[in-house]
Amino acid sequence: MVNKGATTPTVDTTKNGKNAVAGENVITLNNLTAGAREIYIIVKNAGGVESAALKVDIPAFGGGTEQPGEFKITISAPKGGTLTASKTTAGAGDTITVTATPDAGMQLVAGSLTYTLAVAGGETKKIDNFTFTMPAGDVSLTCKWETKSTTVDGITGFSINGVSGSINQTNGTISVVMPYGTDVSKLVPVISGNNITDMTPGSGVMQNFSKPVTY
Numbered sequence: 001m002v003n004k005g006a007t008t009p010t011v012d013t014t015k016n017g018k019n020a021v022a023g024e025n026v027i028t029l030n031n032l033t034a035g036a037r038e039i040y041i042i043v044k045n046a047g048g049v050e051s052a053a054l055k056v057d058i059p060a061f062g063g064g065t066e067q068p069g070e071f072k073i074t075i076s077a078p079k080g081g082t083l084t085a086s087k088t089t090a091g092a093g094d095t096i097t098v099t100a101t102p103d104a105g106m107q108l109v110a111g112s113l114t115y116t117l118a119v120a121g122g123e124t125k126k127i128d129n130f131t132f133t134m135p136a137g138d139v140s141l142t143c144k145w146e147t148k149s150t151t152v153d154g155i156t157g158f159s160i161n162g163v164s165g166s167i168n169q170t171n172g173t174i175s176v177v178m179p180y181g182t183d184v185s186k187l188v189p190v191i192s193g194n195n196i197t198d199m200t201p202g203s204g205v206m207q208n209f210s211k212p213v214t215y
Helices: none
Strands: 037-041 054-058 070-075 081-085 089-091 095-102 106-108 114-117 124-126 131-133 139-142 145-147 154-160 166-168 173-175 189-194
């Protein structure tokens, strides 16, 4: 036996081979590695006369990771990052983990990571927590990327009588140093920010700042 396309080998018939019987004979091959093969068989009778070599072609096999009963997982993601799956093929019921790696300055759009059954009109399902259960069919994974937001959510501006406050986003605190003698019990702050749906107390509402006020 040789690799596909290799030079025809010289078969040594002086060694013990398999005894043939009249009718059908079965040859079993063990421990074959991936790839196409050619088998050359020579029959030698009791008188020592050899037949012409019979060549048997074995098609290529085992070159991929797909196994019987498994389904393919393909990636179809737009530019902006990389999607990878923990497996390229899987059996129905297997747990698949998806890794989303955005390019610099990009981020994954929330809720956009999905898989779709690779058939006409195949159902699309959202992937939660970057894992899903493999269905009984091939699937395609996709997502959406967006430019990473540099906008700070929450209060970004706080001033009283034209004096700007110092905002610590990490600690969630705001401090304002007012001129000596200011009556801090009756001050009206002007507040600005991003993505604030509701805020209590509101901007422009008089407050007593003789003690901390929580917004």
